[in-house]
Amino acid sequence: FFFFFQAEDGIRDVERSRGLGDVYKRQVYGQGAFDLQARAIFKEKLAKKNITIFALTNVPFICKIIEHGKSINIIGPKDHLYCASYPPEKVDQAANLISLLYYIPTFTIPNFLCITLTPSNQIIHPGRVYSVFKEWDGKTGYDPKDVPRLYDLDEDSAYEIQLLDDEIQAIKHAIVKQFPEIDLSQLMPIKERIIKQYSKQITDKSTLKTVFSTNSGYDILVFPTKKVEDGIVINVESRFFWEDIPFGLCILKNYGDVFGVPMPNTERIIKWHQKFMKVNFLDEDNSLINVELTGAPSKYGFTTKEDLVATSLRKPTPKLQKLNQLNNI
Numbered sequence: 001f002f003f004f005f006q007a008e009d010g011i012r013d014v015e016r017s018r019g020l021g022d023v024y025k026r027q028v029y030g031q032g033a034f035d036l037q038a039r040a041i042f043k044e045k046l047a048k049k050n051i052t053i054f055a056l057t058n059v060p061f062i063c064k065i066i067e068h069g070k071s072i073n074i075i076g077p078k079d080h081l082y083c084a085s086y087p088p089e090k091v092d093q094a095a096n097l098i099s100l101l102y103y104i105p106t107f108t109i110p111n112f113l114c115i116t117l118t119p120s121n122q123i124i125h126p127g128r129v130y131s132v133f134k135e136w137d138g139k140t141g142y143d144p145k146d147v148p149r150l151y152d153l154d155e156d157s158a159y160e161i162q163l164l165d166d167e168i169q170a171i172k173h174a175i176v177k178q179f180p181e182i183d184l185s186q187l188m189p190i191k192e193r194i195i196k197q198y199s200k201q202i203t204d205k206s207t208l209k210t211v212f213s214t215n216s217g218y219d220i221l222v223f224p225t226k227k228v229e230d231g232i233v234i235n236v237e238s239r240f241f242w243e244d245i246p247f248g249l250c251i252l253k254n255y256g257d258v259f260g261v262p263m264p265n266t267e268r269i270i271k272w273h274q275k276f277m278k279v280n281f282l283d284e285d286n287s288l289i290n291v292e293l294t295g296a297p298s299k300y301g302f303t304t305k306e307d308l309v310a311t312s313l314r315k316p317t318p319k320l321q322k323l324n325q326l327n328n329i
Contacts, residue, residue: 031115031116031118031120031121031122031247031248032116032243032247032248032251032295033116033251033295033296033297034053034055034112034115034116035053035055035084035086035112035115035116035311035312036297036300036302036307036308036311037295037300038053038086039086039300039310039311040300040301040302046086052085052086052087052090052093052094053085053086054083054084054085054086054090054091054094054097054098055083055084055085055112055115056081056082056083056098056106056115057081057082057083057084057109057114057115057118057120058078058081058082058118058120058197059078060077060078060081060102060104061074061075061076061077061078062074062075062076062221063075075217075219075220075221076198076201076215076216076217076218077104077217078104078197078198079104079105079197079198079199079200080104080105080106080107080197081098081099081102081104081105081106081107082106082107082108082109082114082186083095083098083106083107083108083109084108084109084110084111084112084114084115086112086311087314088110088111088311088312088313088314089314091108091109092108094108095107095108109186110182110183110184110185110186110312111182111183111184111311111312111313111314112311112312113175113182113184113187113309113312114184114186114187116251116255117168117171117172117184117187117252117255118187118188118193119164119165119168119188119189119190119193120193121243121244121248122244122247122248122249122251122252123161123164123165123168123190123248123249123252124161124190125240125244125248126164126240126244126245126248126249126269126270126273127157127160127161127163127164127269128150128151128153128157128160128161129223129234129240129273130160130269130272130273131154131156131157131159131160132147132148132157132223132234133234134272136233136234138275138276139228139233140230140233141228141229141230141231141232141233142231142232142233143231144225144231144232147222147223147225147232149218149219149220149221149222150218150221150222150223151212151213151215151218151221152212152213153208153209153212153213154209155209157209158207158208158209158212160265160269161190161208162190162208163265164249164252164265164266164269165189165190166265167252167256167261167262167263167265167266168187168252169187169189170256170261170262171252171255171256171259171261172184172187174259174260174261175259175305175309178259178305179305179309179313181313181314182309182312182313190208191207191208191211194211194212194215195211198215198217201215201216201217202214202215202216203216223240224238224239224240236276236277241273241276241277242277245270245273245274245277245281246281246293246294246295246296247294247295249266249269249270250270250281250288250291250294250295250296251294251295251296251297252266253266253267253270253282253288253296254288254291254296254297254298255297255308257288258297258303258304258305258308259305259308267282267286270282279293281293281294
């Protein structure tokens with residue numbers, strides 16, 4: 001039995017699952033600490049109702065409306081999809097179901113941390129927006145001819161995105177050091193991740209800049225802008241601000257804080273974006289604030305290292321449990 005939803009409100013509709021046996025709760029795109037949201041909302045019902053939650057590392061493709069209600073353009077379909085689940089032991093079943101849903105081969109990944117921390121929109125969009133618009137005064141319009149395509153990266157944009165990716169990799173290493181039993185081998189650096197997912201659509205794989213700029217799956221994508229009297233400006237009401245910051249970088253910042261990883265570049269990019277959002281997510285000391293407006297784990301009361309990895313730990317098999325008992329004798 002399937003429930004389809006895209007946000008926290010959808011998770012909260014739990015009563016319909018009463019008495020249905022195995023229930024699968026699915027989020028198409030699982031970033032934003034989806035597993036922790038579900039765990040906070042379902043609580044003990046996850047086990048009592050035999051609920052499996054699962055999600056994808058990335059969206060299967062991008063859809064753009066051609067004619068509302070009639071036709072769409074599918075852009076950049078993935079060669080493969082990657083799925084994680086909680087409990088982790090149910091991931092094979094979840095992957096089979098996703099393959100049937102999208103007709104795209106779906107492979108398993110070890111845990112939800114490989115999704116939450118995978119370098120994707122939550123660093124690509126903010127890094128690129130900052131690089132292109134960092135001198136913007138919040139009012140003056142740009143000539144549309146001077147605004148590049150979203151993924152036609154220059155060296156500075158690639159540099160800013162790489163800095164953010166380096167901080168994700170630092171979080172990964174801190175987690176593995178503390179919890180060596182957690183497999184984060186699928187949490188790849190951004191260049192490697194994009195090549196793996198778009199391999200056939202990239203003509204030049206030599207640098208992070210060219211992996212973006214020669215990727216046909218990114219060809220026609222543009223910045224979210226709006227018209228003003230003297231041109232166009234970046235749309236500060238778009239998801240590039242209101243998803244990628246509170247439900248992207250703020251989550252990474254929270255993980256960095258809990259695991260003791262310095263996040264100077266993440267902090268710098270959050271502070272630049274929040275200037276245009278009429279709400280602050282970091283204070284002068286770079287501490288997270290207004291977490292109730294974010295997807296940060298601390299919003300749900302998850303404040304320890306153990307809290308943040310709980311849904312990524314596999315239950316020991318009966319054989320391993322027996323070995324552990326023998327070792328403790």
